[in-house]
Each structure stands twice: as structure tokens, then as C-alpha cells.
Amino acid sequence: MASTTPHQEELDPRDPRSLLVHARDARAAEEAHGREVFIAAARWALAHPAADEWDSACVPGTERELAIAGQGAPLVAEFCIDEFAAAIGLSTDAGHYYIGDALELAARLPRCWKRVEAGEVPVWRARKIAQATRLLSPEAVELVDQRLASFAHSIGGRGIEQTVKAAEAEADPELLKARREAADDKRHITIYSRHVDFHGRVDIEGALDLADALDLEDALAAVAAQLKDLGCTESLDARRAMALGELARREASLTFDAAGEVEPPARSKRTLQLYVHISHAPGQNPFGSVARVENTRTAIDLDTLRSWCTDPDTQLVVRPVLDMAEHRSGESYEIPTLLREQVILRDVTCVFPHCTRPARSADIDHIVPWDEGGSTSTDNLAALCRHHHRVKTHHGWTYTSTSGPPGSYRWTSPHGQQYLRTPTGTTTISRPLTTTA
Template sequence: MASTTNQDLRDPRSLLVLARDARMVADDAERSVFIAAAQWALAHPAADEWDSACVPGTERTLAIAGQGAPLVAEFCIDEFAAAIGLSSDAGHYYVGDALELAARLPRCWRRVEAGEVAVWRARKIAQATRLLSPEAVALVDQRLASFAHSIGGRGIEQTVRAAEAEADPEVLRARREAADDKRHVTIYSRHVDFHGRVDIEGALDLADALDLEDALAAVAAQLKDLGCTESLDARRAMALGELARRDHALTFESAGMGEPVRSKRTLHLYVHISHAPGQNPFGTAARVENTRTALDLDTLRSWCTDPDTQLVVRPVLDMAEQRSSESYEIPTLLREQVILRDVTCVFPHCTRPARSADIDHIVPWDEGGSTSTDNLAALCRHHHRIKTHHGWTYEPLEPGAGPPGSYRWTSPHGQHYLRTPTGTTTA
């Protein structure tokens, strides 16, 4: 790769050469990681399922690639994922894609190993074939291998469907009959913008979509009649909220001076505001726990003062207080304190919410560990099992060595990671 110190970066040609060479280096590095992922999976075959059946919570066999690919030991994924900076879930898919190619698409895999197919493109092929039978995936491998370096998503999809129709006509027919399962309405409540807005997408039957269109148009018109001055698009968005709070359009029952009665909403938000230096990464904004986003205070204030909103207020906890219990069971306020401090599962790179996680005794109760603020941490069920049964250990940092919610982890192979409220780094 050409050195930037010997190039005039104001020269367009030099910039193109730099970008091209950097891309080649990055592709080579990514290919090495991807090949290592496949070898890691092959080096950790599934153990006898008898042990996991007899001891609940222990390591299970894991199918991370399609039919006919080797099964792997469940907990091996987490250590590889942590080593390359991925969450366990992302690592599951990454290693699974590598194993799918190595075990079921040998022609495409050889081209990846030779540097002829970019990893990102090979992964698209692997993700499209994972549910195929061995017969169908062999056809895909045969037909795609020669132009896997240039095929796009549509070409992959068409090749996969054609191979499936040829090798598994009954499966394809069943999938067609089950197409209704693709209907959905997705509300991206964890992707809230600074003003409290979220995106929605969906796929509906045409008849349902037309009914929804009519309902939105009707309620948007009623909002305008009620004096709403927002744009039509904004009123249609508001109409969805009105429909969500009742199973019919706005009613016009009179109350008092003849004003229309609108439906009330109940707002459940876990909001945290801190003025301590370094304790609030969102500055003077609020952190909304259940959406894991920042929200400007004016928006929050408008919701809380809205007469049509029923507000649920929860007690304020002193996060600096040391709480404890004489029993193994964790009291409600102590559990809440741990959840608020850790925010997510504290395993390296994990982002699963602490509120849905287990609360773990760092030093086990039966080994003398206390039920107290400094000996409890949030671990999702999967990572709780790994800590208990697979040799991962962790400890909180000493007071002053890092912010509350900071832990030093050691993997079974001796790799060290530092998890803090701002993320995970190699220790």
C-alpha cells in the first residue's frame, strides 16, 4: 500500500490510488477474519447432547448454518465475537455465514479464499441459501460460483428461487402458501429522534391497507374539524395514535362548553436526567431507557403537561447509595438500582436491555457473595449461562478506576475486555 507521507493528497490521482490501495488492504484483512471464523466453527464441533440434557443451562449444540453443515458448540461463538468486536448475536450470524459458505457452497468458498469474491458479497449469498436443502444449495453453488464476484441481490434471489423450484418444488409451494406470514407492522421505538418521533413500516393485505387508508383520511379530517392546524401528513400520523387508543374514529361527545372529548393516552417512559459531570452523555437532554435514545426536554415537558396524557411517576433512586440484603433474593429497589446503573447486559459488546436481563451475583451466593449493589450486575440469560458454565469471569472496577457499571472480563482463552457504560474495549 502506498504511504500517505509520500503522496500529495491534494492531487486527485493520488487520492484515488490511496483509496484503491486502502480498499485492497481492508478486503484482505476482512477475508482473513472471515476465513478464521469458518475455521473457528469447524474447530469447535458440538459436544454430546446428553450432558446438556442432564444439566439445564449448560452448553448446547448450535445450528448456525444450513442443513448438512456441522453443528457447533454454542458458547464458542461468544469468544470469537468478542475478539473481533461484535455482539454475540452479530457474531452468531457472522460465523454462521462463514460456515455456510465453507460447508455448503465449496465453489463460492474457494473464490472467497482466493480473494476473488468480497466477503460482504459472499455473505449475501450465504444468507440467501441458509434455509435451502442440500440439493438446492448445490445447484446455487454451481450456478453462482463463476460470477459470484459481481452478482447483485436481485440476481442472488432469482438464482436461489430457481434452484429451489427445481430441487424442492413442494417446499416452494408451501412457502408460497405461507406468504401471509410476511405481513407485519414494525414500529422502530428504539430509534427515536431528538424530538420524540419514530419510523413505522409495514406490509398489509390490500384490503386491510385500503381500510387503513380510509380510516386515516377520516380521522385526519376530523382532527382538522376540531381545529388542528398541522399539515395533512402530520394529521395522518396523529390519526394513527388516535386509532391506537380506541377501536373507532374520534367521538364527538360534548363535555362542559361543548368541546369534543378525545381519548387519553397512558405514557410509560423510564427517563433519566443527571446534572453530575460525566454522568449524562446527552448533556442537558433526558435519556429514555426503554427506547435507549436521547430526548429533548421540551418534548418531554410537552408530553408530561398534555391534559390528554396519564403520566406514571416512579420513585427516584440514589444511585450512589450502597444497598444490600441478607437473603439470596434481590429486593425490588436493589434490582432497579442495578438496572439503572448497568443499562444493558454487561457482557462485552452486548446491548440487550438490563430491564429484561437476569441480575447476577458476581461472586456466587453459595461461595460467599453478597446480595449488594457492588456484587450484582445485569446479564442477559444467554451470557448468564456462559458466565456460569463456560469459564468466563468478571469483576467490577475498583471505585474511582472507572464509572459505575464498569467491569473487567476474562475469557476462557485468557482474553481481557473492559466493559464500561460507553462500550467495550480490549483491556
């Protein structure tokens, strides 16, 4: 008989009270299950202590010890993160932080952890405490644990921050002073290249020294004026934005001709690299009226793409057109350039379960190793980031390509969990794990 959520039998969509009771009980069940997963994460970390450093030192790429919580917490075996993270549907990076938060609480904040185990502190609030204490010394984190434990169930972010700062000031006054001095420098330039709108625009923010800011202001004004003199009809704001791109491609310095007139500086051409995918439906664009930009994993409209291609200051590089359905191969272990490019474009990211690291910066792995008879070919190569390449080589993970869409792989973990990774994501396809009484 299928299980039901609390009060599912009595749920009446016309009865507001019934809906509230159902929502309340369902949320309580959700929190209880989340707490069980979080507790399991801490126990998993404690069950996988760091391996012998001698093996890691002698065999390059093998498992290393990993510090995922604060000073004094046990070190864990590096590759244990991958299997637990995959089992609960997280990437390795997200799993690193999730398990680290659980270990931080279990090992360094025992009073707060006891309340988490008892169901008195929600996991999301406990994780905020763990994230705030990870850089504290053992003496400071002990003070935080003493002072927060009794009201950890209700404290907010500001309260956590104030408690941590007070404990740090009391336990580590010199360290706090050094961090305060380091934090005084807030200079930065942040380009949100992963958040591109449909017209190919991105946001930028930053903080500069006043002298640098004034120099940049003068340079933007000068180049914006030059663009206007060259016939640009965009608004001043738009020309200032364009000027920043110009500054990235050449020096914004004024030169003079023999008559003493201002001579526009030479403009470096920008390079635009396009990837053309062949559609099985002749004359049709498989992406509709948009193009995919690999660098940012976003889509832009074709009119924007055309404007980039027809811009006289854009250097258009035409690369060989790759038919993604074509089978390619090489005669040696080394991977030919076009075959490597085909694998990168096909896989897009590292093909380990839930991993999203770009394929372009990944290793190209022989699924069946070359020295075991594996070929250097389209159907025996896949993109693996360096970490997951090491996991596959040294920790018992195996995978095969499947007969599904190109870029589909079946993975099996050391404990027998199986996952299907396709271009649309990762799915758990078997759960052979069993427990004993």
C-alpha cells in the same frame, strides 16, 4: 520498528498518482486481512463441534448444539460463538451470522469457498451468496455451487437471487411452491420505535387487507373529526396521526346522549414513565436540554417532554427518585425492587462484551455468586441477558466490577482474552493468546 502500510514511505499528498496507489494497496491489504478473519471463523466453527446432547439434557442452561449454517453443515457448540465474536469486536448476535456465513461456504459451497481462500472472491460478496443459500436443501445448494463458482467474483445480488431460485425450482419444486404461497401474504405493521427523531416522532409503515385498510381509514377519519370537535387545531394529517394513538388507547366508537347528539367516547389515559437521574452538579441537567427515553435509547427535547407531562390525557406515574451513586443492598438472594431498578438504569444493556440487549429484559446476576459469599448489593450485581448469563455460569467466562465509572466491568474469556466493558462500549485490554509452531 513500527510497520507501515504499502507505499506509505512514498506517499505524497500533492501527488494524485501516489494517493491512488496508496489507496489501492491499502484496500488490497484490508481485503486480505478480512479474508484471513473470515477463514479463521470457518475453522473456529469446525474446531468446536456440538457437545454431547446428554449433558445439555441433564443440566439446565448448559451448552447446546447450534445450527448456524444450512442443512448438512456441522452443528457447533453454542458458546464458541461468544469468544470468537468478542475477539473480533462483534456482538454475539453479529458473530452468529458472521461465523454462520463462513461455515455455510466452507461446508456447503466448497467450490465458492476454494475461491474465497485463494483471494479470488471478496468476503462481502461471498457472504451474500451464503446468506442466499442458507435455507436451501443440500441438492439445491450443490447446484448453486456448481453454477456460481466460476463467476462468484463478479456476480451481483440479482444474479445470486436468480441462480438460487433456478436451483431451488429444479431441486425442490414442491418446497418452492410452498414458500411462494407463504410469501403471498405480505401483511405487516412496522413501527420504527428505535428511530425516534429529536421531537419524539417515529415512522410507521404497513400493508393490510383492503377491508381492514378501509376500516382503519374510516376509524382514523372519525377520530380525527372528533379531535377537531374537541378543539384540536392541528392539521388534518397531524390529527390522523394522533387518531392512531387514540385507537391504541380506546375504541373509536360513536355514542349518543339522550338528545341524540354525538357524545365523544371516553379517552383512556396514556401512561408515561420517567426516570429522573440525580446530577452531582446541583441545578444542572447532566444531559443538557434533552431527556433520555429508555425504551428507545434516544434523546428528545425537553419541550416535547413537558408537553407529554402536561397533556390532560396522560397519566403521569411518579416513581421514587434514585440516586445512582447510592450504595444499596439486600439481606437475601432475592433482589429488592429499587436495587434492581438501580442496576437496570446504571447498566442500560447486558454488560457482556459488545452486547446491546436491553438491561430491562435481562437477568440481574450476582457477580460473586450468593452461595460463595457474594452480597446482594449495588457493587455485586450486573445485568446479563439470559444467553450471556448462561455463558458466564457454564462456560468459564468471569468478570469483576472495576473502580471506573459505574457500570464498568473487566471480563476474562476461557482462553484468557480480557475486555473492559464501560457505559461507552467495549475495549480489548489484553491479548495473551499465543500460537505454537
